[in-house]
Amino acid sequence: MATLADVARRAGVSPATASRVINGSSKPVAEELRDRVLRAVADLRYVPNAHAQLLARPQRSVVGVIVHDVSDPYFAEVTRGLQRVATQRGRLLIICNSYRDPVRELEYVELLRAQQVAAIVLAGSGYHDAAFTTLLNEKLAAYEATGGRVAVIGRHDHFGDAVMPANAAGGELIGRELLRLGHREIGVVAGPRVLTTITDRLTGLRRALAGEGRELPEERVRYADFSRDGGARATADLLEASPGLTAVVALNDSMAVGALALLRSRGILVPRDVSVVGFDDMPIAADVTPALTTVRLPLVELGVRAMSLALDPADGRPRVETLPAELVSRDSTGRASA
Amino acid sequence: MATLADVARRAGVSPATASRVINGSSKPVAEELRDRVLRAVADLRYVPNAHAQLLARPQRSVVGVIVHDVSDPYFAEVTRGLQRVATQRGRLLIICNSYRDPVRELEYVELLRAQQVAAIVLAGSGYHDAAFTTLLNEKLAAYEATGGRVAVIGRHDHFGDAVMPANAAGGELIGRELLRLGHREIGVVAGPRVLTTITDRLTGLRRALAGEGRELPEERVRYADFSRDGGARATADLLEASPGLTAVVALNDSMAVGALALLRSRGILVPRDVSVVGFDDMPIAADVTPALTTVRLPLVELGVRAMSLALDPADGRPRVETLPAELVSRDSTGRASA
DNA sequence: GCGCGCGAGGCAAGCGCTTTCCTGGGAGCG
DNA sequence: CGCTCCCAGGAAAGCGCTTGCCTCGCGCGC
Numbered sequence: 001m002a003t004l005a006d007v008a009r010r011a012g013v014s015p016a017t018a019s020r021v022i023n024g025s026s027k028p029v030a031e032e033l034r035d036r037v038l039r040a041v042a043d044l045r046y047v048p049n050a051h052a053q054l055l056a057r058p059q060r061s062v063v064g065v066i067v068h069d070v071s072d073p074y075f076a077e078v079t080r081g082l083q084r085v086a087t088q089r090g091r092l093l094i095i096c097n098s099y100r101d102p103v104r105e106l107e108y109v110e111l112l113r114a115q116q117v118a119a120i121v122l123a124g125s126g127y128h129d130a131a132f133t134t135l136l137n138e139k140l141a142a143y144e145a146t147g148g149r150v151a152v153i154g155r156h157d158h159f160g161d162a163v164m165p166a167n168a169a170g171g172e173l174i175g176r177e178l179l180r181l182g183h184r185e186i187g188v189v190a191g192p193r194v195l196t197t198i199t200d201r202l203t204g205l206r207r208a209l210a211g212e213g214r215e216l217p218e219e220r221v222r223y224a225d226f227s228r229d230g231g232a233r234a235t236a237d238l239l240e241a242s243p244g245l246t247a248v249v250a251l252n253d254s255m256a257v258g259a260l261a262l263l264r265s266r267g268i269l270v271p272r273d274v275s276v277v278g279f280d281d282m283p284i285a286a287d288v289t290p291a292l293t294t295v296r297l298p299l300v301e302l303g304v305r306a307m308s309l310a311l312d313p314a315d316g317r318p319r320v321e322t323l324p325a326e327l328v329s330r331d332s333t334g335r336a337s338a
Numbered sequence: 339m340a341t342l343a344d345v346a347r348r349a350g351v352s353p354a355t356a357s358r359v360i361n362g363s364s365k366p367v368a369e370e371l372r373d374r375v376l377r378a379v380a381d382l383r384y385v386p387n388a389h390a391q392l393l394a395r396p397q398r399s400v401v402g403v404i405v406h407d408v409s410d411p412y413f414a415e416v417t418r419g420l421q422r423v424a425t426q427r428g429r430l431l432i433i434c435n436s437y438r439d440p441v442r443e444l445e446y447v448e449l450l451r452a453q454q455v456a457a458i459v460l461a462g463s464g465y466h467d468a469a470f471t472t473l474l475n476e477k478l479a480a481y482e483a484t485g486g487r488v489a490v491i492g493r494h495d496h497f498g499d500a501v502m503p504a505n506a507a508g509g510e511l512i513g514r515e516l517l518r519l520g521h522r523e524i525g526v527v528a529g530p531r532v533l534t535t536i537t538d539r540l541t542g543l544r545r546a547l548a549g550e551g552r553e554l555p556e557e558r559v560r561y562a563d564f565s566r567d568g569g570a571r572a573t574a575d576l577l578e579a580s581p582g583l584t585a586v587v588a589l590n591d592s593m594a595v596g597a598l599a600l601l602r603s604r605g606i607l608v609p610r611d612v613s614v615v616g617f618d619d620m621p622i623a624a625d626v627t628p629a630l631t632t633v634r635l636p637l638v639e640l641g642v643r644a645m646s647l648a649l650d651p652a653d654g655r656p657r658v659e660t661l662p663a664e665l666v667s668r669d670s671t672g673r674a675s676a
Numbered sequence: 677g678c679g680c681g682c683g684a685g686g687c688a689a690g691c692g693c694t695t696t697c698c699t700g701g702g703a704g705c706g
Numbered sequence: 707c708g709c710t711c712c713c714a715g716g717a718a719a720g721c722g723c724t725t726g727c728c729t730c731g732c733g734c735g736c
Contacts, residue, residue: 001484003692014716019694027695030714045480050452051389052692055721070433071414080409083435092449095408095433097421111430114388142383146339228621257625283566287595289627341722352686357724365725366684390722393691680735687728698717705710 002044010040022048054116063310064112066096066105068124072226073282074252074299078123078153081303089311091118098124100192100226102132109139119149119310123303125197126155133157151310153302154197161309163302163321167197168204170295170325174249174277175208177293177327182336183247183275186216189234189259190251191226198223201251201279224255231258239266246274246336253278253285256292260332271334281328290331298323340382349378360386392454400430401648402450406438406462410564411620412590412637416461416491419641427649429456436462438530438564440470447477457487457648461641463535464493471495489648491640492535499647501640501659505535506542508633508663512587512615513546515631515665520674521585521613524554527572527597528589529564536561539589539617562593569596577604584612584674591616591623594630598670609672619666628669636661 008018013033020027021037029037040046054060063086067075079095086093094115096108105122112120120143126133137158140150144160151161178186188205191198206216222237224230231250235258238245248263250256256278263270270276270290278285278294285292305321346356351371358365359375367375378384392398401424405413417433424431432453434446443460450458458481464471475496478488482498489499516524526543529536544554560575562568569588573596576583586601588594594616601608608614608628616623616632623630643659 004694005692015693016695016716016718017714020715023694025695028714033715045477047448047451049393049454049692050449051392051454052721053452053694054389055387055393055691055723056693056695058721070408071411071418073409073411076409076414093433095431110385111388113385114391116387116389139383228625257622261625284595284622284625287566287599287622287626342724343722353723354686354688354725355684358685361724363725368684371685387722390691391724393693393721394723394725396691678736680733682731682733684731685729687726689724689726691723693721694719696717696719699715701712701714703710703712706708 001049002046004046004048006044007037007040007046010044011036013037058116060116060118061090062092062094062115062117063307064094064096064108064115064117064120066098066108066112066120066122066124068100069097070095073254073284074280075123077282077299078303078306081300081305082121082123082307083303084300085304085307085311091311100124100195102127102129102136106132106136106139109136109143113139113143113148117148119151121151121153121306121310122155122158123153123306124155125195126157128194128196128199149310149314151306153306157196159318161314161319163305163309163323165297165302165323166325167200168207170279170297170327171201171204171206172208173204173295173325173327174279175205176211177329177333178247178249178275178277179208179212179214181247181275181333184214184336185242185245186220186247186249187235187238187242187245188216188221188249188251189231189238189255190221190223191230191255193223195226198251205249226252226255228254228258228261231255232262233258235259235262239268247277247333248274249277249279251279253280253282253292253294256294256332257284257288260288260290260292270332273337275333275336277333285328286330293330293333294328296326296328339387340384342384342386344382345375345378345384348382349374351375396454398454398456399428400432400453400455401645402432402434402446402453402455402458404434404436404443404446404450404458404460404462407435408433411592411622412618413461415620415637416641416644419638419643420459420461420645421641422638423642423645423649429649438462438533440465440467440474444470444474444477447474447481451477451481451486455486457489459489459491459644459648460493460496461491461644462493463533464495466532466534466537487648487652489644491644495534497656499652499657501643501647501661503635503640503661504663505538506545508617508635508665509539509542509544510546511542511633511663511665512617513543514549515667515671516585516587516613516615517546517550517552519585519613519671522552522674523580523583524558524585524587525573525576525580525583526554526559526587526589527569527576527593528559528561529568529593531561533564536589543587564590564593566592566596566599569593570600571596573597573600585615585671586612587615587617589617591618591620591630591632594632594670595622595626598626598628598630608670611675613671613674615671623666624668631668631671632666634664634666
């Protein structure tokens, strides 16, 4: 691997001069020397060692992103927003998948700090786990104390800049819509109980039901993996326990797709027999059959805002932005059959 | 930001000793000193500067990945495979999205080289652009010459380790299946013409047709964006130019989903009026309606193999692995209507 | 009791780069 | 013709860490 010293030697100049030419320093360098350096760079295929540069000139430019899983469409969209802003501002992104493992999340914060990233964006639901939350907050605080910037998406457990999707409001929208359609027997297909996002969405849903004097008993909520297969499994459970359901609320679209698949396999027609609602409005929501009624979250915008918060100097106090949820009515919901 | 020197000072030892404790060096350190160091680390929330470490101990451990777009399900799956192996071997991944921009691809190779990554994995179709290919090969060669490892997925334009999905064979499978079903009027909804993947898949398809003495005229192929909307647009074009089509082949599943949506909006029944075939077998392929007949590519495995090639020492000569394609018949294909 | 061996810990060099500060030579002025 | 000023270019000091090598002190053997 060619070094700056090699370039300098080959060009017959000092490393200082070579460095100045390569970085376009403000200090003037004679035309001839500049040419010689440039030629040497080309000949040797020289690429500066980024680590050495970072050591010598502590100018953090990389941003770390911790998400649950980039291949999950939810995070794929959020990441797209993060990327857009980062690229626009000339920042490189290091993307880390925690796969919903709190321990891994902690490790990644450490790792990103070691990488001297300029900012860390933490995307995805928090956990109902006080010990973990404390630990994480401590690590983030330590990082912020040394000049790092932190922004979180969808977690209220961190004190600092945050952008929050309106999870509870979204749940409420679903509840009101189902009530309006005459549904009284409602089941919920939920992701892992430990995620605060799940709790928030459920809370909103329950609030809407309570508005009409109804409630959602615990046995009408099934927790499973936040995935298509989890959705199918939970729906099967739900059906078995409460055969009279007229509506199934899935707490994300992947689970809703699983629910749809399971219902179809049982010959239950949607929405004639059972209505199905999703959450998130992932890109494919409109393409399944029947097209999924769901709550749209501005996923890309979530990323855009979070990265902006992370990159714009904190003007002192913590900033929290809430992005609205919106009901998107498609073909998977209809009037209650009973 | 606390440094090793701070830790050493606080623990009352030399930086050398502190370093040895922190890295678990083989050199023995007295129990008491070790404790003092560890306590200082905790007190100061010390995290070693990864860049300084990399400089001092040139032990590359990060791997760079360049994909077209992680949020595209194809790459999401491939990346999952890459991740799995990388994590297993204790490697951090830097994921870069080129968004199918050759220039950006070149820049990223440079950037990853500057980051001193241990290996670069380049995933995604190559381009029909000789100048670019030469340039890229040159850069990769320069990188390999300095001890870097390179593995590519789905590009035959790079000489070195590669894992190739059987694109042409997949195209052939589609062609044969459609012929078997009696289709003679076939249209193709293709992604960007400049991608070698497109050419390969088309070549396979044409080969199958040629086997029966048929051909695929150029006007039966529409090139568009490799996305859902691109698929819808291209399908509309195709229909307008050749109303008598009995089958539409989309060269990836996203485009197929777009095709399905457009056909539905026109009241054309699939597969009764027109059959639709996709390519890749993305996770949602089974969940659209009708469930998509497509060619399954072992996407995760593609990633797994590529990362393995990248991390296992090159035993001399370039290794090329081809992973098979497989036809998955679902509900979007049927006998030709005519 | 003296010398040697051994092992724990520290010194310092060096990884590749940037940047401050200094040097030396040329130009301009008196 | 000599002095000063200015400026291009270089020397060198780090950035934070690792590690080979040396030192020093102890314990043991003769």
